[in-house]
Amino acid sequence: MRASEAAVCIVGGGAMGGAIARGLVASGTCPASHVTVCDHNDAKLEALASDCAVSTARDAARALAASPDVVVVAVKPQVLSSLLEEVGPAVAGSLAVSIAAGTPLGSIEEQLGEGARVVRVMPNLPVAVRRGASAVARGLWATDDDVALVCELFGALGSVAVMREDQLDAEGAVIGCAPAYFALMVDALTRAGVDAGLPAAAARDLACATMGGVSEMLSDSGEHPRAYMEKVTSPGGTTAAALRVLEPALVEGCYGAVDAALERTRALSRKG
Numbered sequence: 001m002r003a004s005e006a007a008v009c010i011v012g013g014g015a016m017g018g019a020i021a022r023g024l025v026a027s028g029t030c031p032a033s034h035v036t037v038c039d040h041n042d043a044k045l046e047a048l049a050s051d052c053a054v055s056t057a058r059d060a061a062r063a064l065a066a067s068p069d070v071v072v073v074a075v076k077p078q079v080l081s082s083l084l085e086e087v088g089p090a091v092a093g094s095l096a097v098s099i100a101a102g103t104p105l106g107s108i109e110e111q112l113g114e115g116a117r118v119v120r121v122m123p124n125l126p127v128a129v130r131r132g133a134s135a136v137a138r139g140l141w142a143t144d145d146d147v148a149l150v151c152e153l154f155g156a157l158g159s160v161a162v163m164r165e166d167q168l169d170a171e172g173a174v175i176g177c178a179p180a181y182f183a184l185m186v187d188a189l190t191r192a193g194v195d196a197g198l199p200a201a202a203a204r205d206l207a208c209a210t211m212g213g214v215s216e217m218l219s220d221s222g223e224h225p226r227a228y229m230e231k232v233t234s235p236g237g238t239t240a241a242a243l244r245v246l247e248p249a250l251v252e253g254c255y256g257a258v259d260a261a262l263e264r265t266r267a268l269s270r271k272g
Ligand SMILES: NC(=O)C1=CN([C@@H]2O[C@H](COP(=O)(O)OP(=O)(O)OC[C@H]3O[C@@H](n4cnc5c(N)ncnc54)[C@H](OP(=O)(O)O)[C@@H]3O)[C@@H](O)[C@H]2O)C=CC1
Pocket: 011, 012, 013, 014, 015, 016, 017, 038, 039, 040, 041, 044, 058, 060, 074, 075, 076, 077, 079, 083, 099, 100, 101, 122, 123, 124, 125, 176, 177
């Protein structure tokens, strides 16, 4: 089945579920009439209906009774199990796509029952503007066609890589969380800029523009980041002085951040 033909139900219309719905419709991958978003929150549903004309429902059980082809489960990991307890039988006939951090395929398959087709995806927030990055891992009973359909859906929202499930947690700790790491970098640079005498709004705008430009140059050229850094770093210049301070702190910070995210992922996985 092609993505354009699939009826897609997204359970949870929050940050990620909303971003996926908006991205799928804006990219033309799914007609709005094929997408339903369920959430308890009327304000989120109204915003989604007005932004991208998807159907909305407060009651997931009722929306799932229509037997959608794909159910994207986009609730917090802490409530996934109780949601599946409630609507599991209705999901079991569809292709279930879980984006929950740290919830193993095995525990979802166990709740949905033998034969349930489940695919795990770890996307990130820029799927909202179709510049996200998602890792995809197939469940025991998911078919090649299921994986191809999920890759088409998330491929419309940015880059996709198929991985083994045991790689997905690390991908989440690095790439799933990275939008927050990058936003923190913009904020930290803005604060340092203000401290150095720059107007806050200009510092933030210029930092954002630079991040977008660096991202485009690195991905278009495929150049190694180190080679790119060399082009900015004049011998005996200002960048060399800055990097001498920033590099050890940032590298240590990144290793520590990913370790902490992984530890939390494992804790969530044990609770599930
Ligand atoms: N945020 C991110 O950047 C990323 C998140 N993820 C994963 O995505 C999932 C969703 O995260 P996120 O979007 O941030 O969370 P949000 O809290 O923003 O969204 C979840 C939404 O689901 C709603 N909800 C909860 N239970 C139900 C239910 N039974 N029926 C319908 N709606 C329900 C919540 O409503 P209410 O608040 O009223 O309970 C909320 O609006 C998580 O599992 C997370 O691990 C993965 C990658 C990146």
